[in-house]
Amino acid sequence: MNVNNKSFANISMAVIRRLPKYHRYLKELLDKEIYRISSKELSRLIGFTASQIRQDLNCFGGFGQQGYGYNVEELYNEIGKILGLDKTYKLIIIGAGNLGQAIANYTSFEKSGFELLALFDINPKLIGMKIRDIPFRDVDELEQFTLDNHVDIAVVCTPKEFAQGIVDKLNEKNVKGIWNFAPTDLKVPKDIIVENVHLSESLFTLSYLLNEREIENNKQE
Amino acid sequence: MNVNNKSFANISMAVIRRLPKYHRYLKELLDKEIYRISSKELSRLIGFTASQIRQDLNCFGGFGQQGYGYNVEELYNEIGKILGLDKTYKLIIIGAGNLGQAIANYTSFEKSGFELLALFDINPKLIGMKIRDIPFRDVDELEQFTLDNHVDIAVVCTPKEFAQGIVDKLNEKNVKGIWNFAPTDLKVPKDIIVENVHLSESLFTLSYLLNEREIENNKQE
Numbered sequence: 385m386n387v388n389n390k391s392f393a394n395i396s397m398a399v400i401r402r403l404p405k406y407h408r409y410l411k412e413l414l415d416k417e418i419y420r421i422s423s424k425e426l427s428r429l430i431g432f433t434a435s436q437i438r439q440d441l442n443c444f445g446g447f448g449q450q451g452y453g454y455n456v457e458e459l460y461n462e463i464g465k466i467l468g469l470d471k472t473y474k475l476i477i478i479g480a481g482n483l484g485q486a487i488a489n490y491t492s493f494e495k496s497g498f499e500l501l502a503l504f505d506i507n508p509k510l511i512g513m514k515i516r517d518i519p520f521r522d523v524d525e526l527e528q529f530t531l532d533n534h535v536d537i538a539v540v541c542t543p544k545e546f547a548q549g550i551v552d553k554l555n556e557k558n559v560k561g562i563w564n565f566a567p568t569d570l571k572v573p574k575d576i577i578v579e580n581v582h583l584s585e586s587l588f589t590l591s592y593l594l595n596e597r598e599i600e601n602n603k604q605e
Numbered sequence: 606m607n608v609n610n611k612s613f614a615n616i617s618m619a620v621i622r623r624l625p626k627y628h629r630y631l632k633e634l635l636d637k638e639i640y641r642i643s644s645k646e647l648s649r650l651i652g653f654t655a656s657q658i659r660q661d662l663n664c665f666g667g668f669g670q671q672g673y674g675y676n677v678e679e680l681y682n683e684i685g686k687i688l689g690l691d692k693t694y695k696l697i698i699i700g701a702g703n704l705g706q707a708i709a710n711y712t713s714f715e716k717s718g719f720e721l722l723a724l725f726d727i728n729p730k731l732i733g734m735k736i737r738d739i740p741f742r743d744v745d746e747l748e749q750f751t752l753d754n755h756v757d758i759a760v761v762c763t764p765k766e767f768a769q770g771i772v773d774k775l776n777e778k779n780v781k782g783i784w785n786f787a788p789t790d791l792k793v794p795k796d797i798i799v800e801n802v803h804l805s806e807s808l809f810t811l812s813y814l815l816n817e818r819e820i821e822n823n824k825q826e
Binding site for chain 2 (some may be wrong): 579
């Protein structure tokens with residue numbers, strides 16, 4: 385089966401968002417030299433039900449064989465292709481404070497094909513420095529940089545109040561996507577894809593769950 | 606209507622995960638001194654459909670009145686209560702590198718009731734220093750700290766390979782929840798709630814979307 389250049393536009397985003405987790409677990413299996421796994425075993429490992437797993441993987445034509453289970457390496461490679469991880473992506477980070485630097489230091493992203501070109505910041509103390517040989521540049525150069533360079537992903541790590549202004553400076557022909565960590569929803573030209581990481585949404589979900597458990601515990605007492 | 610101590614255990618997690626976004630937009634409306642809004646206007650703002658909004662908010666008994674719309678302040682307060690944001694939470698951060706420090710510096714979390722008690726790290730250069738008056742402590746003190754102190758949320762920002770070992774040291778009676786940024790799934794006692802932020806899952810979703818768009822564009826050419 386060849387998934388190259390095959391579109392999966394009809395797959396629900398719920399399924400797509402589960403694929404990176406499959407990918408991560410399959411990598412761990414390969415690292416342990418496990419090459420074959422049943423949906424039942426995969427279920428025990430990942431925590432999705434076996435039927436969920438079969439359903440998810442059937443969306444892509446199915447990789448498993450009755451009585452044999454899944455070929456771990458094949459499944460890993462095919463999911464990688466679906467996620468576009470057989471390609472490479474050029475990144476810039478805008479806002480090189482602690483969060484921006486943390487992301488710049490994740491070498492695992494680079495191993496997955498995400499190549500960081502530069503970090504941009506307004507802090508004159510940072511400009512001219514390097515992180516893993518990648519330069520910090522003045523945010524004033526950002527507009528020209530995205531005119532001159534193809535950028536697949538601009539990672540926005542600025543404070544909320546600067547995020548929209550920064551994004552408005554990006555050249556829309558050369559910047560394809562935005563990975564946004566600023567706690568705001570960005571307005572972008574329709575050809576730019578935005579993926580948000582809103583940390584407070586995750587934290588407030590946790591506070592909901594803690595509070596909910598507390599209420600349940602109090603009831604039982 | 607009083608949602609205090611009322612349990613919402615039957616609400617789907619999909620709805621719960623949308624509530625922080627409502628909460629954020631309602632706060633912005635209040636900051637702009639807008640006190641009343643229809644589901645239609647709210648829809649234009651947030652990007653969910655008006656029917657989705659009515660459905661979501663009906664889960665909680667409904668806050669809107671036909672012909673009047675929503676009372677922004679009431680809705681904001683009630684959603685805050687549902688999310689447990691009328692309470693306070695004691696946090697510790699484990700792993701005080703760039704990511705841990707970034708989280709420690711988000712003063713907006715503190716304003717929402719999340720009080721940071723300490724950061725823990727293995728780096729001797731950090732220990733004894735402070736960030737916003739909050740001390741960096743030696744990770745060797747972690748076990749004793751969670752024996753002596755009630756901790757609502759332990760934020761795990763260590764590298765993947767240390768995360769499970771660290772979590773195993775937390776006192777399960779005193780630690781209620783874990784906000785996990787390590788790219789691994791943690792095994793915890795059943796009474797501890799884990800909320801994960803797996804950054805690579807978000808990044809790989811973005812690469813999927815970029816790749817998908819590329820394939821669609823090539824087809825059209």
